[in-house]
Amino acid sequence: MMQVSPIQDGANTKESPRQGRLIVLTGPSGVGKGTLMRSLLQRHPEMYYSVSVTTRSPRTGEIDGENYYFISRSKFAQLVADNELLEQAEFAGNFYGTPRQPVLNHIQSGQLVVLEIELEGARQIRTSFPSALSIFILPPSFSELEKRIRSRGQDSEEAISRRLTRAQEELNAADEFDIQIVNDDFDTALQEIEMTLFG
Numbered sequence: 001m002m003q004v005s006p007i008q009d010g011a012n013t014k015e016s017p018r019q020g021r022l023i024v025l026t027g028p029s030g031v032g033k034g035t036l037m038r039s040l041l042q043r044h045p046e047m048y049y050s051v052s053v054t055t056r057s058p059r060t061g062e063i064d065g066e067n068y069y070f071i072s073r074s075k076f077a078q079l080v081a082d083n084e085l086l087e088q089a090e091f092a093g094n095f096y097g098t099p100r101q102p103v104l105n106h107i108q109s110g111q112l113v114v115l116e117i118e119l120e121g122a123r124q125i126r127t128s129f130p131s132a133l134s135i136f137i138l139p140p141s142f143s144e145l146e147k148r149i150r151s152r153g154q155d156s157e158e159a160i161s162r163r164l165t166r167a168q169e170e171l172n173a174a175d176e177f178d179i180q181i182v183n184d185d186f187d188t189a190l191q192e193i194e195m196t197l198f199g
């Protein structure tokens with residue numbers, strides 16, 4: 001595993017103005033990266049989480065503008081045409097993307113900006129933001145991942161099977177990213193992410 005120096009939030013002095021930075025949290029669907037990210041944000045409210053747009057329907061309990069901006073396919077196509085997305089991908093039959101301007105604004109204002117996105121989008125960010133720190137979250141095993149995807153209980157069998165096929169492809173790409181963290185024990189995984197980000 002590659003070693004990356006922690007991001008020195010406290011190192012922002014008068015001489016070196018506060019540096020914003022982009023953090024990409026990626027890994028297969030169901031691995032728990034959303035839950036890890038929410039805990040991270042609760043513990044570090046100074047971080048900025050980029051709310052994505054998606055053409056997927058909201059799941060029970062999901063709130064527009066908080067979990068995602070739920071938009072139509074035509075609106076999504078318009079955002080792509082207007083170059084308003086920093087990255088975008090199709091995933092299990094739906095489109096997902098990161099609104100560009102809020103991310104750039106928050107980086108510029110010196111914040112740590114976190115994207116929680118799938119593989120294709122993470123690859124696009126690696127190309128367009130080589131200085132972004134990318135963290136790949138792994139499940140303890142593929143069968144555990146399958147159990148987690150199924151236990152969500154809100155996706156159709158077809159959606160589950162598409163997510164599982166995609167999960168295998170994503171796992172094969174784990175080594176492309178700066179840091180790999182196994183989400184076996186949640187608190188340990190969270191601690192490892194914090195160590196990576198804050199030392």
Ligand code: 5GP
Binds near residue numbers: 091
């Ligand atoms: P879900 O439908 O389970 O919320 O998300 C499916 C996958 O899409 C997850 O791996 C999630 O991280 C990813 N995702 C969410 N937002 C974005 C985005 O803006 N861009 C990309 N490329 N993937 C996203």
